[in-house]
Amino acid sequence: MLMPLQPAGGSSGLEKLTIHYEKKWEKDWLGSIEALFNPQELQISRSVNWETIGGEAVGEETTIEQQFKTISPQSMSINLFFDTYERHKKSLFGALPSLNPFPSPKATDVRKYTKRLAKLAQVNAELHRPPLCKLEWGKFDNLFVGVLTSIDQKFTMFMPNGMPVRATVTCSFIEHEITGTELHSADIPKLHTVNRSDSLHSIAAQMYNDPSQWRRIARANQIANPREIKPGMILIIPTNL
Structure with missing residues (x-):
């Protein structure tokens, strides 16, 4: 400025x-x-530093987003x-x-x-x-x-x-010095083991309180078909919405 x-x-x-x-x-x-x-x-x-993420196709959709870094x-x-x-x-x-x-x-x-x-x-x-x-x-x-x-x-x-x-x-x-609690991304992914009754929608509802966020989980795990998840699979759950 x-x-x-x-x-x-x-x-x-x-x-x-x-x-x-x-x-x-x-x-x-x-x-x-x-x-x-x-x-x-x-x-x-x-x-402010951002990283472009995404670009993988999930079904017929492709999404590119900016993720905050530092x-x-x-x-x-x-x-x-x-x-x-x-x-x-x-x-x-x-x-x-x-x-x-x-x-x-x-x-x-x-x-x-x-x-x-x-x-x-x-x-x-x-x-x-x-x-x-x-x-x-x-x-x-x-x-x-x-x-x-x-x-x-x-x-x-x-x-x-x-x-x-x-x-x-x-x-x-x-x-010389820059301090604060929001200088770096707190994006530490969580892991979730798929249960027999799980779907990407139900996992998104559990993790984000929003079942429509299932595509984020699909992209992070390179899942093209959401019906392909099986019990015992370990999924990466991105923490940033």
Whole structure:
């Protein structure tokens, strides 16, 4: 989903998007990187994984269904803009380049900022892995907690000596932890031994309280003719309706 955001703070001042990260211990959040310019949008995505099942013919019918498997962690993509060439004026989204066509005498190497982001994709010697990151933005606290999965740096302006002074950095994060009771399918099939008086209709009524669900049992056991079941047969009973 695309999320255009407004910075918090109102009259009390501009809030900057900040990336907190681990430095020595798990979730110590001792490190922080403040955005030079606030982003104008964030993109947060999540996918739900389904598996296509069925396709076997039962009599004259063929049914294909989607069976829930898992919920994937959220991912977030953010573009951060850095400009160390021109003088800046404050706006709703932070400092913006002025329209002054003449170079600022205080232009500095933009990599001073981009290198700090790039380090989030490197192994931390204390943690023996890249650090976890926690993004916050004013009242949008705990915006996202995850790990950096990719970073793309695009340098778009250079001084005559080759020093980069403008860049856009695209960071992609994935959620570190996802908890809940409905993340995975509880589809653990049951087994039923056919009795002399059983039919697929009666078994479906017993298992699902719905005799019309007999086709699910037939498909799971590749039974083409429902009259062919015999006492002693062991049938797989799918648990998901």
